[in-house]
Amino acid sequence: MHSNINIETQIRSLTKLLDDLRNGILQIPPFQRDFVWERDAIKDLFDSIRNNYPIGSILLWKPKTRQPWQTLKKVGSFELPTNKEQTVYLLDGYQRLSSLFGCLTNPLKSGLTYDKEEYSIFYNLYFDLEDEVFVYLRYNTPLPYQVPVHILMSTSDFRQYSRKYIEPYCDPNILDTYLDRADAFSRSLIDYKLAVIEISDADLSDAVNIFSRINSKGTDISFDWMVNALSYSENFNFAYEIDSLKEELTIFNFDTISRNNIFRCYQSAFDDKLYIDQTNIEALAKRSDFSKVVRNTTPCIKKAVEFLYKELNVVEYKLLPYNIQLVFIMTFFKYLPQPNIKQINDLKKWFWVTTYSNYFTIYSLSNQRQAFSTFISYLKGNSNEIIYYDNKNTPFKTMPLPESIILSAVRSKALILFELMHYRECSKNAPSINGLTLHKIYSMRKNSPENIIPSYSTDEGKKLMYYNNIWNSNYDDEFAFRYFLPQCTSIADIDTFLSHRKKKLIEAERDFTHKLGLNYTEIEKNG
Known part of the structure; x- marks a missing residue:
């Protein structure tokens, strides 16, 4: 300055x-x-x-x-x-x-x-x-x-x-x-x-830097505002690029994603480094290839969101376990615009492991960057490992089943996404998707995992909202299997019904996470 x-x-x-x-x-x-x-x-x-x-x-x-x-x-x-x-x-x-x-x-x-x-x-x-x-x-x-x-x-x-x-x-x-x-x-x-x-008497970069310092403890300033100020030309407006992208993500219910989280996707597309903050923003905005890289990256972000939506049941932005996962998946489609079946399955496994293991919480920033490096090495064909382990002799373990479903908690999101995956696999026809519906089996009980049935906001999902006393209703075996419901003919009260459903959820999750190579934790804790 x-x-x-x-x-x-x-x-x-x-x-x-x-x-x-x-x-x-x-x-x-x-x-x-x-x-x-x-x-x-x-x-x-x-x-x-x-x-x-x-x-x-x-x-x-x-x-x-x-x-x-x-x-x-x-x-x-x-x-x-x-x-x-x-x-x-x-x-x-x-x-x-x-x-x-x-x-x-x-x-x-x-x-x-x-x-x-x-x-x-x-x-x-x-x-x-x-x-x-x-x-x-x-x-x-x-x-x-x-x-x-x-x-x-x-x-x-x-x-x-x-x-x-x-x-x-x-x-x-x-x-x-x-x-x-x-x-x-x-x-x-x-x-x-x-x-x-x-x-x-300041140039534009100094003025923008001062603005960011003034706002560091006051009104939030998005990173893209700073970059847009420094990279603006008559032929390129970075803010409009993000506005247009957010509009296109509306069909996947991702339009509420923050501008800063979108910016981090663009930021990491330049030199294959994982950025968590606004490091080196001025140099980034002044790169001669800035507009070109941004325009080439936008389709990769859209593919990443579409993949999350269609393949992993992240049917709303609020269901994305970690924002950083979007950076990884965007990078996947940057390197592999037409991935084969094995690569798609590897990516799905990576997503489930990083979600269930609390991966981006337990790992330090340096480990996260090492994980990104391992991920890119796989994408370049230099390695068969897509997941970084700091100790291969110690498997990751899941967090315990939460006591209450809280959409801001990663463990709650993991369970919801697992149940949606199971629901889709059980459906004879691919269900239409339009957001998330959470149905409470018994209104007088708390939002415990066994008392909440997640579904898509489809006609069937909406019917669940009007299924009073579902635990005491008649439903067939297919319906029961789809929602991890016990056969209620032999169950006399709601507590027993919910206890049976909880056991079914734990058994199903345990089997699924064991196939991922994770140790399943069954101790009950808040989450």
Whole structure:
């Protein structure tokens, strides 16, 4: 980092920031994420300002030289003018300033080009003087006590608006109250101040690095934001690559995967190293082959997710035992885009062993990296071993059967995935898959493994949700085998029924994990 970089914290008025945007002095760099706030978030923001609550600091970057970007982000549906003399870029605070600028700019007087449809949806906000709340109109015509918030930024504008739309239609007995409320909020807007941190005389990499340091203990900053800022060009936008990928993963119920976990897949695709953090992000973003490798890696990530979904029953992202497993499986398809049956079976075995053995929990980071190296050696055809063992004479062992099914626990996920695998193998026809359903056999009991039946969110899976007292119902042997259910004709109470089902689950898991070369632990513990 250069020694002549200047970082200054100032207190600026909201009106000054909005004026800088309106005059093109403050611009939005093209690598900023798109506007994603919903209307409730915008209303909450204005409510905070009305109550004079802090809304967080704003981070600006003033570079030494003008940047070569041809396309800049719009703000609150408005296209900003360019300012050739001086430009400051907004690094943090885009959602907030876009909301404020969009709502507080009068589209009929600004002279700025804007998206009318977007404006009407998000930024045509009114202040209700009756209830003192912020509203979006249900109908096109506001009530006399509903005022566009942008009108309240100007005393003269509000005076004209009041004479035309409020005073002729309001009860004189309450008119003064309305005007006092409007005046109070108007003063809140005009007097409102924010903390602004301005970085000057820094290049982009320094500014991004400072941003990440500032946010290290505050608002989360995704790794891809930093990389996108450093790698952005008119022909490549890393953030859009991730957005598009997440959209494509929706069909596999993986759209909730975090951007950082996707980023780690891309990160590990460059030099066959396992990355757990943001190590060497700047060098990565500046590689000449960055965009090419990213675009080549995207299909491998999609294949990995499809494999998890179709072959291993990870029918929702929340069922993935370890995020790091996605990095390994992505790498598998990077090296073996058309794997043979043996390679597919080896990968399945690797997945089950690493899941049941608590592999990525018991192994240190150095061992995990050694495991990745062993995995790649197998993919390159240099070894027949796909699984790394730190001591081949000591087999891995499973964690005990959990006392309660908790979807955040790896052991619970392992059991659910095993039961889904068994369910699919027992089905005469391949079941359609649409997410996960967890059915409780007896509602008055806890979420113990024996009391929970996982299934797909299919018609049959949904029927289980309406199977009251399944333990006391008539079902055939095929149904019983599919869900590890005991024959209930000889069982008199629910406790005995659940005890029998628990034994069946343990026996089935033990047989399965023994075939994987694991020692099965039968001591009951929390998990």
